Amino acid sequence: MIRHIKPLAFYMGLVLVLLFFLLPILWMIGTAFTPSGEYISNSLSLLPEHPTMEHFRALWKDGFPERLANTIVVAVGATFLALVFGFLASYALVRFDFPRYLDHSFLLLVLMIKMMPPIVVAIPLFQLLKGIGMLDSSLGLILVYQVYTLPFCIWMLLSFVREVPLSLEEAACLDGTNLPKRLLYIVLPLCAPGLAATFIFTLIMAWNEFLFALLYLSTPSHFTLPLYVSNFITENETYWGQLMGIGLLSSLPMLFMAGYVQRYLLRGFTMQMK
C-alpha cells in the first residue's frame, strides 16, 4: 500500500509547487497577449479569449528596442568589467602568498560590500557621478554597478581559480610564458566553466538592477528595461499588456542563457562552498 501512496504524494507535492511557480508566469504570458478591454474580469482563466499582438506593436513603436539596447550595453558592460577585474583580483588573491591578515581583510571587505545595502552609498555616489559628469549615462551606470557585481565576481571566481593546479602554471612557466600569457593561455581556459556561471549570475544581476537606474538615470531614452517598466504604471492607469510584454521579452534572453549553462550553474554553487 505505502509504496503506491508515496509516489502519489510525491507527484501531488510536485504539482502544487510547480503550480505556485508556474501560474503567475502563465498569467504574465497570457496578459501580454490580452486585448486591453479584457483585463478586468473575474474569471480564473489565465489565457486571453482573443489573443492580440497589439501590446508588442505598441512597445516596438514606443521605443522598446532602444531601452533593450541600453540594457544590453549596461548589463554586458558591467558584467565584463567585473569579470575582468574580478578575475585578475581573485587570481592574485589565490596565487599571492599574502600575509594572512591581508588576505582575510580583503575578503572581509568583499563580504562587507556584499552585505552593504546599495541605498547606503546611493547619495554620495550620486554626487560622485555628478562630479565626473557621468550622471544619466550608461557608462556611469556600468561604473556604479560594480558595487554589486565586482564583489560577487571575486567571490565566485576565487573558488574556481583555486582549482587550477600550481604545477600547470609552473609547467607553463618552464614553457616560456610570462604572467599575461599564462593567464590567457592556461588559467583563463581552465576557469572557463566558472567564468560562464559567474557571467550568467552577474548578467542577471545587472540586467534587472532597479535602484541605481532609478536614481541616476533621468532621460527616458537612456532608461534600462527595469526602469522602462515603471513608465506603464501611471497615476490613472496601468498598462498591463505592455508591462507583461516587457517582462516576457526581457526575461527570455536570461532564461535561454541560464538554460544553456545549466550544468555550470549548479557547479558554480557547489564550488562556492569550498
Add this chain to the structure above:
Amino acid sequence: MLFRSRLQLISLMLPATLLLAVLTLYPISQILINAFSYVDYAGAERQFVGLDNFAELIDDWFFIGAVENTLVFSVMASFVQVGLGLLLAVLFDREFPVKRFALPIVIYPMMLSTLVCSAIWRAWYHYDFGFLNNALVSLGLSPVEWLFDPSLALFSVMLVDVWQWTPMSFLIILAGLQSVPADIKDAALTDGASGWRRFRYITLPLVMPQILLALLLRSIDTFKLFDKVYALTGGGPGNSTSTLSLFIYKQGFKFFNLGLASAGALMMLLIACLLSAVYAWRYVGAKS
C-alpha cells in the same frame, strides 16, 4: 619565481581594489561626515551638529517601524525561502519524467526583473479583479485586502519575494544534494536508514553548508529590500511595509534631508557590519 615580483601580483589586484575603494570607501566617508551634520542641500553647506541626527532618528516612529519591518522581513523571508528551497531540492534530487522542463519553470521567477514580478503580483492582489480574490470567491470565501490591510501587507510583499527568490535557495541546496556521493547514500541504505531518518541523519548534515550559504545570501538580500516595496506598496498602508532602504531613499531623494538619510544609512551599515562580522567569524574562522 613564477612571478617576477610581488609588485606584479599587487598590480593585478589594483584595478578591483581601486574601483571598490572609490565606490565604497569614498561614499562611506561622506556618510560619516553627513551623519553628524546638518546639510543644506540647496546651499551645499554643512554644519556639524553632533548626534542630533541620531537623536531625531530614534525618536522617529517611521524609522523605528522601518527597522522592525526590515528585520521581521529579513528573518522570516529567508527562513521560508530556504525551507521551501530545501523541500524543492529534495523533490528534484531524483529522476522523474518531466524534470528537464520542470527545472526551468521553477527558476524562471529568478530571471524576471523585480518590477515585473511586483507588477504581476500587484495584479493578482487586486481586490476586485485579482486572481487570488477571484479564486477565493469561487471557493465561496470572502476576498482579502492583500496590500491594503496593515497587518497583512508585509506578508503579501514577503510572498512575492518568496516566489521570486526561493529558486535561488533551491539551486544552491540542489547543488549540495547532488554532490553528496552516491556511496554515502548507499552506505546509509545498507545501515538500514530509510526515508525520514536517512534525510535527518545523513542528507541534512551533509547539505548543511549549502543551507547556511543560502540563508546567508538570502538574509543579505532581504535586508536590503527596496524595489518590491517601492513598486507594490510604497511603504504603506501607513508605515506598515516601510523598510530601512525605503526610509533612507525617501529622506535622501524625496525630502533632501541628507543629514538624516546619512545617519540612517550609517545605522544600516552598522547592522550590516555586525551581521557580516558574525558570518565572517563563522566562515573565515572555520577555514583557518
Add this chain to the structure above:
Amino acid sequence: MASVTLQNLRKRFKNQEVLRGIDLQIRDGEFLVLVGPSGCGKSTLLRMIAGLDSTSEGCIKIGERNVSHVTPAQREIAMVFQSYALYPHMTVWDNMAFGLKMAGIPKEEQVLRIQQAVDILQLHPYIHRKPAELSGGQRQRVAIGRAIVRQPEVFLFDEPLSNLDAKLRDQMRVQLMELHQRLGTTMIYVTHDQKEAMTMADRIVVMRQGVIEQMGTPLELYERPANRFVAGFIGSPTMNFVPVKMKHQNNGESVVTLPWSQDIRLGTWSASVNKDERLELGIRPQGVLLDDSSPYRMQVDVTEPLGNMVYVHGRINGVRLVVETQKAPNPGSQVGIHLNDAMCHLFDGEGQCLRQAMEHIHAA
C-alpha cells in the same frame, strides 16, 4: 648538453633553512638521482635548478653560464612533474607544441621535433586526445614528450613515477633509462624510492634535512655507506642494526659484544674507541646466516617467501633481525644464527661509520 654546478646553495623559507649549503658538480650526460626522505629538500633543490624557486644564497651554473637569476624558460631545462602537469584543455599534440610556440620556433621545426618525440614514445594513437582521455602511463609519456621536444640541456624529473602502479613503474623505469642512453642528456631525477635510485642512477646523492649525507655510485653507497642514515636508507630490506658494546681494542684487533653476549672480532680501523663505549653494528640480511649448530637462538616471527629466497623476521634478546635465506623455518620456531663478521659495519654514537664491511653479497 651541459654540466650543472651548484655552489654553496642555500634556501630559506621564512626563518627556516631548508637547504643548508649544497655543493654539487653534475657531469655532462650524467644520470644523477637525488634521494632522501620527504622534507629533506630534494624537491626544493630540483625546483631551484629549474628556477621555480628562488635561491637565497649561492649559485647555480648550467654549463659555464650562471643561471641563478635567469627565468626558468631561459635556463634551457625541461621538467617532468610528479602530477605530469599536462594542460587539460589541450590535446597531446598541443601540449607538446605549446612550449615551442612560446619560444617562437618555426612551424616546420615544431612538427619535426614533435613527430620525433611521438616516435620515440609511441604516442601515435593519442596525439589528438586530451589528457583526461589517457591512462596514467600514457600521460606520463606525454609529459616526457613535452620535455623532449624542447631539446633541453638538462632534464629534471620530480618523482615522475610515484603516481603509477608498481608494474607500470618498472616498465617506465626501463624506458627512462633507454631514453637517457639514446639522448645522452644530463638528467637530474628526484625520488624517495631507493630502488629507483639504485637501478637508474649513474650517481646518487642522498640528502637529509637540507644537507648532502653522501654521494657516489649506487654500489659505493651500498657497500660503503658513510653513516648510519645512508646505510639504513639504501638497500632493501633495510640493514639490521644491533646495539653493541666495545669489549677491547688492541693492536690489530677489536672485539665488540652483542646483546646476546656473543663476542665478535672486527679487525682494525683507524678510530680509537674507549672500552665499554656503546656502538651500533650494521649488517645486511645477507650477512646473517642460519646455523643450527649456533647456541645463539632467534625466535622466528614471520617469513616472507619471495620465490628464489626467503626473508625471515625474528627477534633475539629483544633485537629485531631480518635474515635472508633459502629455506623457510616455521614461524614460532627457534633457529640458531651466526653473523658473518666480514660483512659487519660499525657506527659510533653519532652514526658515523667506523668500519666498513669487507665482503658483500649483492641483492638480486
